[in-house]
Amino acid sequence: MDLNAITSHLRPADRGGLPVHQPGDACLAGGTWLFSEPQPTLRRLIDLTSLGWAPLAATEDGLAIAATCKVATLDAFEPPAAWIGAELIGRCCRAFLASFKIWNMATVGGNLCMGLPAGPMISLAVALDGVCTIWTPDGGERRVPVVDFVRGPLQPDLVPGEVLRRIDLPRAALVRRAAFRRASLTPLGRSGVLLIGTSGAGGDLALTVTASTRRPVRLDFDAPPSADDLARAIDMRIEPALYYDDIHGRPDWRRHMTHLFAREIRDELAGAIR
Structure with missing residues (x-):
């Protein structure tokens, strides 16, 4: 247009x-x-594309993603073998269900700044402990976890004059096991519910809830919780008004699928599903 x-x-x-x-x-x-x-x-x-930022930089510390990195570029990234959690990159990129035109133009930073519930780069970055680096107008910078950066639809944690520079995914998150669940009302529809779980060698569980809620929600457990404890934790953190309500899903359906996927992810990462 x-x-x-x-x-x-x-x-x-x-x-x-x-x-x-x-x-x-x-x-x-x-x-x-x-x-x-x-x-x-x-x-x-x-x-911002004229600034010439390198789209991706993989180091011993993890993966740095420029805000201007295209979704297609991120999807083509080949991670080190030890980064087993990086399988989430491809799955989240494909959750766009977008045309090749969008894939080759849409940026990771743009998806975060839009803050839409179905934004899959938000899901990816929150699940992998992403941290935003933001340039401030005074020449400095500040760092904000992605889970806090996205406050709601079209509500990024940016004040006038600030620029999202990059998103850092730490190696500690990239080497965790991961489980992914997504639901839509139609086969090629926008995500109505998207949950990601990750687990480390110690058996802890980190659960990221997106698409079903107005902003991303992260729940962390030292060990796989019981079904009742998991359900209580979800209901404590996600009040009814936080579930999103639009043409892509009613709040009651989103809540039901959130609980269902959370249990499936817990079971998968706990080894109950062989």
Whole structure:
């Protein structure tokens, strides 16, 4: 869609070229949402792709993902064999159920900043203990766990002038075993429920609930909980108003599937399913 109100398109070459924020600014990365509907309040686009960030960097500490990394680039990443939890990358990328056009333009950072419940990059980053690095207008930076960065639909933890720079996935999370569950009302529909569980050598369980809730919810257990303890923990952390309600699923269905998938994930990671 043409954005007829735009009067300026900036392409900074480095951080020093980022302009002082003014009303009507928007950062442009993939633009898959930005150009999908009218944006009458915008006047200036700040193109982050001109900054030339390397999309991915794998080190002994883990995986650094630039905010401008394309979904297709992330999906093509080949992790070290020891990073068994990295199987979640492909599964979450495919949870988009998007066309090749979206895959090759949509960015990881854009998906996080949109904060939509069905955003699979949110699911991936929260499940793998992702941490956002945010550039602040004063030239500094701050770090925020992804689970706290996404506050709800179109509610990222960003103030005017801040820029999401990258997402770091620590090696400690990438070497954990993982289990994945996803449900949609239609075979090729948007995620209505998406749960991910991870477990370490000590038998702990980390459960990430997304798509069914307005914001991501993370539950951590020192050991696999009983069915009753798991159900109580979910209901304590996810109050009824937190379940999302839209055309892709009613809250009661989302709650039911959240409990069902949580039990399945617990059983799988505890070794009850052979």
